[in-house]
Amino acid sequence: MKKLKIAIVGCGRISVSYADSFRRLADEIELVYAVDKVPEKAKKFADEFGCAWTTDFDEILDKDIDVVHLCLPHFLHPVMAIKAMKAGINVLTEKPIAISLQDADRMLEVQKETGVKLGCIFQTRYTKSVEKLREMIQRGDFGKILTARSYLTWNRPLNYYDSSDWKGTWDKEGGGVLIDQAIHSIDRVRFMLDSDVEWIDGSVHNYAHKFVKVEDSADAAIMFKNGCLYNLYACNIYGDDSPINIEFIGEKGRCGLIQDMGYYDLDGTYAEIRNTYETTNVGPDYWGSSHHIQLRDFYRSVREDLPVAVDGLEGRKTLEMIKGIYLSSMKRERVTLPFEDVIYSDVNTEAE
Numbered sequence: 001m002k003k004l005k006i007a008i009v010g011c012g013r014i015s016v017s018y019a020d021s022f023r024r025l026a027d028e029i030e031l032v033y034a035v036d037k038v039p040e041k042a043k044k045f046a047d048e049f050g051c052a053w054t055t056d057f058d059e060i061l062d063k064d065i066d067v068v069h070l071c072l073p074h075f076l077h078p079v080m081a082i083k084a085m086k087a088g089i090n091v092l093t094e095k096p097i098a099i100s101l102q103d104a105d106r107m108l109e110v111q112k113e114t115g116v117k118l119g120c121i122f123q124t125r126y127t128k129s130v131e132k133l134r135e136m137i138q139r140g141d142f143g144k145i146l147t148a149r150s151y152l153t154w155n156r157p158l159n160y161y162d163s164s165d166w167k168g169t170w171d172k173e174g175g176g177v178l179i180d181q182a183i184h185s186i187d188r189v190r191f192m193l194d195s196d197v198e199w200i201d202g203s204v205h206n207y208a209h210k211f212v213k214v215e216d217s218a219d220a221a222i223m224f225k226n227g228c229l230y231n232l233y234a235c236n237i238y239g240d241d242s243p244i245n246i247e248f249i250g251e252k253g254r255c256g257l258i259q260d261m262g263y264y265d266l267d268g269t270y271a272e273i274r275n276t277y278e279t280t281n282v283g284p285d286y287w288g289s290s291h292h293i294q295l296r297d298f299y300r301s302v303r304e305d306l307p308v309a310v311d312g313l314e315g316r317k318t319l320e321m322i323k324g325i326y327l328s329s330m331k332r333e334r335v336t337l338p339f340e341d342v343i344y345s346d347v348n349t350e351a352e
Helices: 015-024 039-049 075-084 101-114 129-140 158-162 177-193 291-304 311-331
Strands: 004-009 029-035 052-054 067-070 088-091 116-122 145-153 197-205 218-225 227-237 246-248 255-258 260-266 271-273
Touching: 004 015, 004 291, 015 039, 015 075, 029 039, 039 052, 039 271, 052 129, 067 075, 067 291, 075 101, 088 291, 101 116, 101 311, 116 158, 116 291, 116 311, 129 177, 129 246, 129 255, 129 271, 129 291, 145 177, 177 218, 177 227, 177 311, 218 311
Parallel strands: 004 029, 004 067, 029 052, 067 088, 088 116, 145 227
Antiparallel strands: 145 246, 197 218, 218 227, 246 255, 255 260, 260 271
């Protein structure tokens, strides 16, 4: 098997998951470049793999690179992705794909123009529990899914924002708890239901992080086109990072996730689904241990010229749900999809 040549752009907090993935997939890839604006971070990452490093992203665009991983502040995802795709490099970016639908659409246009692969990281899809429960839902085991919910109650103290030059900003992060923390829960619900959204009615607030403008709490009712009403609540003002709770209620039974553990209650039988894949976490528990599974899947798409499972359009659809909640909160009314994108500076997160 010919090894793919890989570059990572952004060697910050999440990069430990990529380092772990690169080690696991050493038979398939060769890391050739580490890039970060902070020289010490780029060099440290590069030294572990014996590869080159740089602080200048443009420097790698004319190199022999098959895939670039973008682990950057959200607002830089479309900027760097478009440059890389125009240089003929396949791109797998961390979530969210962008902070505006216009930027996401431009990324999709460039991907189509260049013919390279574009993917978005939603590694929590790649667990045994999600895989099994999605299969059961799509097979109709639970009958019609009537309602769904997701609860995320985490803790992001003031120093989490104070120590960053982009977290907690509309123009760089694109929002708060929704676009940064709850995005994986929202994506899993949409993915497991396998349905597009009809309307969104939501509100966002900033209750406890007064020196930042983005939301620290949000709730919404979202109607899917398959008739499922989804209720979500998310906040990062709780005292701890409690396990994420996702549940689906169907005509014949229920199923759900508590963090990555799946369960179902069907025909009087209750069962749990434990992840049987490699489960060593290198970061917080809520990151899971599935980055390497999604990376391997993307590499196969590149190597065999197959469709990307979590492609740019999938990233856009989940972003659209988040932007819809922001727009609904701003307008204080229900929004129907599709809609005109919300401008970040117009979002009101003040508690009523």
